[in-house]
Amino acid sequence: MNEEQRQGAGLLKPDLVNPPEKDYSRYFQTVYTPPSLKDAKKRGKEEIAYHDDFEIDERFRGMGTNRKFFIRTFGCQMNEHDTEVIAGILIGLGYEPTDIVAEANVILLNTCAIRENAENKVFGELGHYKPLKQKNPDVLIGVCGCMSQEESVVNKILKTYDQVDMIFGTHNIHRLPNILHEAYLSKEMVIDVWSKEGDIIENLPKVRHGNIKAWVNIMYGCDKFCTYCIVPYTRGKERSRRPQDIIQEVRQLASQGYKEITLLGQNVNAYGKDFDDIGYRFGDLMEDLRKIDIPRIRFTTSHPRDFDDHLIEVLAKGGNLVDHIHLPVQSGSSDILKIMARKYTREHYLELVRKIKEAIPNVTLTTDIIVGFPNETDEQFEETMSLYREVGFDIAYTYIYSPREGTPAAKMIDNIPMEVKKERLQRLNKLVNDLSAEAMKPYKGKIVEVLVEGESKRNPEVLAGYTEKNKLVNFKAPRSAIGKIVKVKITEAKTWSLDGEFIGVVEKEKVMS
Ligand code: SAH
Ligand code: SF4
Numbered sequence: 001m002n003e004e005q006r007q008g009a010g011l012l013k014p015d016l017v018n019p020p021e022k023d024y025s026r027y028f029q030t031v032y033t034p035p036s037l038k039d040a041k042k043r044g045k046e047e048i049a050y051h052d053d054f055e056i057d058e059r060f061r062g063m064g065t066n067r068k069f070f071i072r073t074f075g076c077q078m079n080e081h082d083t084e085v086i087a088g089i090l091i092g093l094g095y096e097p098t099d100i101v102a103e104a105n106v107i108l109l110n111t112c113a114i115r116e117n118a119e120n121k122v123f124g125e126l127g128h129y130k131p132l133k134q135k136n137p138d139v140l141i142g143v144c145g146c147m148s149q150e151e152s153v154v155n156k157i158l159k160t161y162d163q164v165d166m167i168f169g170t171h172n173i174h175r176l177p178n179i180l181h182e183a184y185l186s187k188e189m190v191i192d193v194w195s196k197e198g199d200i201i202e203n204l205p206k207v208r209h210g211n212i213k214a215w216v217n218i219m220y221g222c223d224k225f226c227t228y229c230i231v232p233y234t235r236g237k238e239r240s241r242r243p244q245d246i247i248q249e250v251r252q253l254a255s256q257g258y259k260e261i262t263l264l265g266q267n268v269n270a271y272g273k274d275f276d277d278i279g280y281r282f283g284d285l286m287e288d289l290r291k292i293d294i295p296r297i298r299f300t301t302s303h304p305r306d307f308d309d310h311l312i313e314v315l316a317k318g319g320n321l322v323d324h325i326h327l328p329v330q331s332g333s334s335d336i337l338k339i340m341a342r343k344y345t346r347e348h349y350l351e352l353v354r355k356i357k358e359a360i361p362n363v364t365l366t367t368d369i370i371v372g373f374p375n376e377t378d379e380q381f382e383e384t385m386s387l388y389r390e391v392g393f394d395i396a397y398t399y400i401y402s403p404r405e406g407t408p409a410a411k412m413i414d415n416i417p418m419e420v421k422k423e424r425l426q427r428l429n430k431l432v433n434d435l436s437a438e439a440m441k442p443y444k445g446k447i448v449e450v451l452v453e454g455e456s457k458r459n460p461e462v463l464a465g466y467t468e469k470n471k472l473v474n475f476k477a478p479r480s481a482i483g484k485i486v487k488v489k490i491t492e493a494k495t496w497s498l499d500g501e502f503i504g505v506v507e508k509e510k511v512m513s
């Protein structure tokens with residue numbers, strides 16, 4: 001939706017995030033162009049340059065010798081994956097990882113801006129680091145991730161959190177060696193945030209968490225501009241990786257023995273829309289990836305609007321493409337969907353679900369829902385409840401709407417009291433729990449295939465893993481089962497997990513997922 005259409009749809013005109021009250025320019029050691037909504041809306045189809053020439057400058061090698069780093073990640077899978085890249089760069093500089101914050105020489109918070117409580121967690125955490133910094137002034141504390149892309153956050157940190165030594169944005173990760181170098185030399189806060197989205201750099205190092213499941217980015221950014229959402233501003237415009245780079249990465253992970261890949265993008269169904277030289281879209285990518293010998297391929301997140309018939313056709317072929325689709329609906333009311341600028345109606349969503357279920361009868365659907373969007377009426381909320389029942393989702397992630405500064409929805413006047421929003425969330429969560437428990441019941445007595453990830457968090461005697469449909473299964477088995485796909489007979493079905501008895505390692509065939 002362009003600016004004119006947005007106004008035509010009765011939505012408020014977005015404007016710039018608040019300008020800084022004070023001139024902090026002396027702090028800006030490097031490039032700082034505050035990301036802005038106005039610029040974001042103007043972004044066009046400039047060429048995206050692909051690079052594979054990242055290398056750590058000779059000058060910086062050994063910077064981390066005898067030093068350790070600690071990273072805490074607050075955001076989505078995309079942020080988790082960025083943390084793997086940041087760790088890869090730090091290890092390339094000679095740093096060692098540590099899980100103990102008190103022994104780290106570099107502490108990084110990889111932040112999330114999606115809701116206010118995500119941001120508050122980060123500010124709380126920064127507060128805890130003040131004494132650490134006082135005790136050891138040589139420690140470097142950095143803030144990166146989506147919050148760094150918000151001007152108001154940068155200003156708040158400058159004003160109130162002088163324990164922070166560096167702030168760098170989501171497009172600046174590759175500049176980490178230079179940023180650290182400057183931070184060691186400088187007494188001022190080093191700020192390196194670009195508003196213009198980065199080009200795609202293919203050869204950044206990564207240190208993956210574990211060797212069973214891996215994340216693979218297929219695209220960056222988001223151009224959907226849902227009116228409540230900060231992501232299109234913090235992550236920049238949509239840009240897709242070239243198919244051959246993705247295919248090669250997945251092949252390599254398969255040959256390294258990884259069992260499951262999750263393809264990442266804020267809106268994976270828009271994959272390839274930005275290619276002007278090839279007509280290659282998400283369905284084509286999935287078709288190519290199915291031919292790779294790796295047991296499971298998932299993706300997240302898909303936007304209902306771009307979910308096309310070709311993709312459904314390819315997913316229906318199954319094989320390593322899992323029969324679980326996360327399909328955020330956000331609301332069951334067409335009126336609310338319209339002011340959210342989701343670009344589909346309740347009817348369109350239900351029709352899409354019908355088509356998916358027809359093609360993949362065994363499919364499991366999960367979703368995201370926002371309650372208490374500005375002025376959501378009781379009737380509109382009831383439409384969300386009825387849609388939830390009608391689709392029969394297995395699980396939903398549910399949120400109370402949180403206004404994000406600079407987004408169009410944040411300017412909407414809202415007359416729904418927080419108490420009412422909380423009550424709606426409780427009612428929805430009750431339904432989510434009930435349907436989750438119901439979806440689990442049929443598993444009792446059945447045999448499922450589980451990718452074993454390791455010890456259960458609650459009990460080290462027990463192993464845990466997930467089915468293709470992402471159901472958590474706990475069972476006793478020899479530790480040699482870790483990293484393998486095994487058969488488990490379910491003995492008890494709970495609301496959120498299943499208990500079972502280990503049968504044996506699966507070779508090839510598939511039973512219940
Ligand atoms: N790209 C994904 C969503 C990423 S954010 C998609 O479109 O499906 C994950 C979820 O956070 C969203 O689906 C939405 O339900 C929720 N969310 C995003 N912005 C929010 C806000 N301002 N307040 C409350 N929830 C929000
Ligand atoms: Fe945000 Fe997802 Fe909408 Fe993009 S598609 S604006 S990431 S909710």
Ligand code: F3S
Pocket residue numbers: 074075076077078079111112113114145146230231234235
């Ligand atoms: Fe949060 Fe940024 Fe992900 S806002 S949800 S970390 S893309």
